[in-house]
Amino acid sequence: MDDNTQYNNNLRQALNIYFAISYISILPYVNQYIDNFKIKELLYQYKYLLQYAKYIENRAFKLTGLLANLLGIKFSIKLFPVLLKFYK
DSSP, X not given: OHHHHXXXXXXXXXXXXXXXXXXXXXXXXXXXXXTSHHHHHHHHHTXXXXXXXXXXOSXXXXXXXXXXXXXXXXXXHHHHXXXXXXXX
C-alpha cells in the first residue's frame, strides 16, 4: 500500500510541475486578454501553480516562474512580453 501512495504522490507532483510549466508559458501572451473577466479569473485561480516553479528543471521556466511568484501576476504579465521581445 505504501508503494501505491508514493506512486500517487510522485504522479501528483509530476502533474503539478507539468501544469506549472503550461501556466508559465502563457504568461507573456495573456496581457492582451486580461480585460476578459473569465481569463482574468482563471489566471488568478491557477496562480498556486507558481509554487511548483522551484521543482522545474528547465532554468528559463524555473526563473520565469519564480520571478512571477515574487513580483505578482499583474506586474509579470506586463513585464514578460517586453522581455520576450528582447529575447527573440
